[in-house]
Amino acid sequence: MIDKKVLFLLLTLSCLSVSGSILSVAKAAPSVLRVPQDYSTIQEAINSANPGDTVSVSAGTYYENLYIDKNLTLTGENMETTILNGTGGSFGIEANSTSVNITGFGIVNATVGIFLEDSPESNVSGNEVTGSHANATSQEEGIWLYSSNNSVVSDNIVHDAGTCGIVLCGHSSEDTVTLNTVENCGGGLEVSGEGCFICHNNFVNNQNQTEILDSFHNDWNDTNEGNYWSNYNGTNQDGIGDTPYSIDANNTDNHPLMGMFSQFEITKQGQAYTITTICNSTITNFGYTGAINFNITDPEGAGGFCRIAIPNTLYDHNYPVLIDGSPPLEENELSLSNGTYTYLYFTYPNSAHNIVIVSEFATVFLLLIVILTIPTAIIARKAHPRISNLSQTRR
Numbered sequence: 001m002i003d004k005k006v007l008f009l010l011l012t013l014s015c016l017s018v019s020g021s022i023l024s025v026a027k028a029a030p031s032v033l034r035v036p037q038d039y040s041t042i043q044e045a046i047n048s049a050n051p052g053d054t055v056s057v058s059a060g061t062y063y064e065n066l067y068i069d070k071n072l073t074l075t076g077e078n079m080e081t082t083i084l085n086g087t088g089g090s091f092g093i094e095a096n097s098t099s100v101n102i103t104g105f106g107i108v109n110a111t112v113g114i115f116l117e118d119s120p121e122s123n124v125s126g127n128e129v130t131g132s133h134a135n136a137t138s139q140e141e142g143i144w145l146y147s148s149n150n151s152v153v154s155d156n157i158v159h160d161a162g163t164c165g166i167v168l169c170g171h172s173s174e175d176t177v178t179l180n181t182v183e184n185c186g187g188g189l190e191v192s193g194e195g196c197f198i199c200h201n202n203f204v205n206n207q208n209q210t211e212i213l214d215s216f217h218n219d220w221n222d223t224n225e226g227n228y229w230s231n232y233n234g235t236n237q238d239g240i241g242d243t244p245y246s247i248d249a250n251n252t253d254n255h256p257l258m259g260m261f262s263q264f265e266i267t268k269q270g271q272a273y274t275i276t277t278i279c280n281s282t283i284t285n286f287g288y289t290g291a292i293n294f295n296i297t298d299p300e301g302a303g304g305f306c307r308i309a310i311p312n313t314l315y316d317h318n319y320p321v322l323i324d325g326s327p328p329l330e331e332n333e334l335s336l337s338n339g340t341y342t343y344l345y346f347t348y349p350n351s352a353h354n355i356v357i358v359s360e361f362a363t364v365f366l367l368l369i370v371i372l373t374i375p376t377a378i379i380a381r382k383a384h385p386r387i388s389n390l391s392q393t394r395r
């Protein structure tokens with residue numbers, strides 16, 4: 001028979017073990033650390049965070065050089081309003097031997113905007129890194145990944161970096177580089193790894209658009225589209241160049257874009273939709289108010305063009321395009337339209353314009369309203385004198 005004291009001791013230890021497990025699980029649950037609400041500086045919040053936590057930074061200007069050595073998410077409220085001033089230091093944000101998610105910052109006044117070393121499966125997206133043309137300190141690299149495989153660099157803006165906008169070196173491989181704009185930098189993109197997917201980026205007026213540090217095969221296009229290169233000299237075929245853009249023997253963009261690539265998110269009845277464009281004009285005020293509408297200015301070249309991919313779930317095929325209320329110079333539905341997207345290509349004269357794209361159903365509906373309104377108006381006119389006469393009679 002077990003002694004009561006021994007039994008009590010065993011039960012107590014068991015309870016303590018269970019309680020310890022519960023506390024351990026509770027402690028492991030990710031937390032959100034807010035700056036400046038909970039911590040006065042971003043680095044203080046990073047130091048206090050546990051692996052897996054999120055450091056959320058509100059709009060403002062922060063004079064810091066950040067160092068990350070644990071798995072976490074670092075997110076700014078908005079890259080236009082959440083500014084990290086590197087105070088002239090080497091790195092705006094440095095991450096080492098970890099996996100991180102960095103998004104939503106405008107980074108200025110640092111030699112390297114974002115530097116990841118030995119940080120695989122990381123994500124750097126939605127940031128803007130500004131170089132020496134706008135700041136006192138020379139910007140050497142914008143976003144630099146060293147030996148950080150299977151990472152994503154997406155939807156960033158890097159401009160005026162003295163050496164290079166985006167760097168993938170240390171044989172950083174299997175990375176995805178998409179939806180970035182790299183402009184007015186010494187180099188656009190440097191690559192030393194292999195198996196990277198590099199597509200739908202805009203490389204604009206860089207001294208050297210690309211530099212292959214070690215030549216291995218990488219993919220620079222998907223089935224239909226590649227990247228925009230401002231120094232590409234091919235001719236336009238529905239928004240895609242007629243000849244490949246050659247980088248070196250192992251690297252070729254087979255479908256170079258004739259205009260800058262843009263991606264827009266709209267919402268209809270609570271459902272999100274993604275629309276993409278390739279256009280040689282500047283697109284502003286893109287929106288959806290029952291119809292897709294946006295403004296275009298400053299087309300490059302002899303005439304303006306736009307290639308747009310519209311989800312079929314937004315509305316049916318057949319999208320009449322109106323340029324300032326009139327048909328475009330040319331409008332075609334491209335053969336690569338499929339069950340998911342409809343691809344349209346249209347052209348317009350060199351000047352500013354308003355573009356409206358409506359579904360065929362909406363067009364027919366509007367016509368029906370007009371048709372039904374006409375006889376109603378006629379009847380109303382005919383009825384009006386009669387009503388007037390009746391009114392006179394009653395008097």
